[in-house]
Amino acid sequence: MSTKQPVEAQPILGQRGKEIQAYGTLTRYPLGLSDEARAVSVAGLNQILADSISLRDMYKKHHWQVSGPTFYELHLLFDKHASVQTEIVDELAERVQTLGGIAIAMASDVAQLTRIESPPRGREEVPVQVSRLLEAHQHILIAARALARKAAELGDDGTADLVISEVVRANEAQVWFVSEHLVDTPLVRAR
Numbered sequence: 001m002s003t004k005q006p007v008e009a010q011p012i013l014g015q016r017g018k019e020i021q022a023y024g025t026l027t028r029y030p031l032g033l034s035d036e037a038r039a040v041s042v043a044g045l046n047q048i049l050a051d052s053i054s055l056r057d058m059y060k061k062h063h064w065q066v067s068g069p070t071f072y073e074l075h076l077l078f079d080k081h082a083s084v085q086t087e088i089v090d091e092l093a094e095r096v097q098t099l100g101g102i103a104i105a106m107a108s109d110v111a112q113l114t115r116i117e118s119p120p121r122g123r124e125e126v127p128v129q130v131s132r133l134l135e136a137h138q139h140i141l142i143a144a145r146a147l148a149r150k151a152a153e154l155g156d157d158g159t160a161d162l163v164i165s166e167v168v169r170a171n172e173a174q175v176w177f178v179s180e181h182l183v184d185t186p187l188v189r190a191r
């Protein structure tokens with residue numbers, strides 16, 4: 001076996017290069033939308049994207065760390081909600097790219113952008129877990145409705161539609177399912 005012959009099939013490893021698009025800039029696709037509409041939508045979508053990634057991760061944290069008599073049910077519910085949030089995250093990120101923007105992606109960048117209060121690393125009681133989730137949902141819902149209105153006003157109906165049909169509807173439904181766990185109702189004997 002000769003070691004002198006260069007191996008053409010050798011992958012070129014360890015490469016780095018310059019960015020081809022800086023975060024915060026927009027490439028222009030022929031979408032028939034104004035620069036203002038695209039800029040407003042991309043900024044709003046990235047905010048909701050960062051908050052949705054945080055919420056998704058919080059659902060996973062609680063899925064793993066949940067405790068007590070409702071452990072099994074909440075363990076499953078939290079995971080189901082995390083899966084739905086993962087789909088929403090993908091839709092939001094791809095909408096940002098569709099508009100020529102750059103989707104926020106990495107955990108360290110998300111941590112800087114999100115407005116969701118970060119829970120401690122340790123484990124918390126179920127009512128606290130649930131409260132944190134509901135606050136995060138409310139944050140997203142308020143921002144999503146505002147973005148949908150603004151985007152529609154500027155002619156970006158695609159973003160308005162995505163935000164209402166995917167983000168708002170799913171978050172509202174998840175708020176219902178999670179909120180009911182904070183109703184103080186007797187388990188065995190009626191009052």
Ligand SMILES: [Fe+2]
Binds near residue numbers: 063079
């Ligand atoms: Fe799991």
